[in-house]
Amino acid sequence: MTVLDVREVTKVYGDGDTAVHALRGVSIAVEQGDYVAIMGASGSGKSTLMNILGCLDVPSTGRYLLDGTDVGTLDDRRLAIVRNRKIGFVFQSFNLIPRMSALANVELPLAYGGVKPAERRRRALAALDRVGLADRVEHEPNELSGGQQQRVAVARALVTAPALLLADEPTGNLDTRSTEDVLEVLDGLSAAGRTIVLITHENDVARHAKRVIRLVDGRIVDDRRRSHVDDLPPGLVGLR
Template structure:
């Protein structure tokens, strides 16, 4: 079966000459369908750069990256945007919800960009909000929701396109401990349902929910191991 992510010997260099910064130094990473991976690293380790490449928000300086069998390096910006919209569901630390739009309208946005008709957008948005436990908050605007509820709306928005990969960048960084637990419990359920998840985090308690932990130091993978007790 084709892996969801196939990253091989990827490097990323910013600048040139004496001022060049080597953000990634030959990273190789493979993520199979249904896997749940946490990518960990301190500030400056390269984890954000790797997330941008995995998410098709940036391209490597060298090496190869395939997303769901598609060679990302060979795509122009338009095709890259289409692949990103159809294959990846993003969850960010800051939620990135649109103020003065209801939860349902926020969740519908990726489908609107994809040209999905209004009735189908509504149906899929309602289903996604139910999946994250917010069936009773569909008409609420972001400022009427708690931080944890806003992040669950963001997760519903990420799920509504039925993406191949759910990619989360520090998804609990702006949440209190109770909301963090709720979001991590939701991720656990999505994994059990067969979703493929990659979480970028520097928090060990967040990574502990993943099935596998990848550690980056100075742009290199220094360990890639199943979490203690996880069944591979």
């Protein structure tokens, strides 16, 4: 089953001589259970692509189908519903609510979706257990390490059982040990069949993915499935 189907997508900001072509005919198909890293230097278009994949922006031309739904046909209200139900976001900055427990933070997407309290609690506890934080459910973010906060964010992304887990530089604010902990969680989710798209400029992070896509100047210049953990394409090493 195809979860992401991006067809000849372009994105242009501005008009005339000042127009910026952020994406130039990008096509990507991501199947259920795949684990994809999208890499590129600053200005490559990877952030623009992430925003489109996350239904935070729309293409100038082309089509984007998410789990069979043509995103371009949706109004703002329906787009918000799709974001909440079909996409789990993990951001570099965690985006946790400071004075709420880990459990309450993870329950938030379900609360917005109208899920009853008892069911919210059950699903949030299961998600926190899945990321190894069953013993930290009542801790607030300032009582958790950076790696633990990011794992709470992963649990929050998982709690709606989304079609896609979209992670934007999820280890960018973490030390080496916390990075390894978070990547171990993502690896486990991938092994369990989750569909993950990871935006990163870090070679060591991209090595965890099954497939690496490289963007340069708004175009895909390399898209290959990796057979070995150290088999990144030449040119991906050291991208910053």
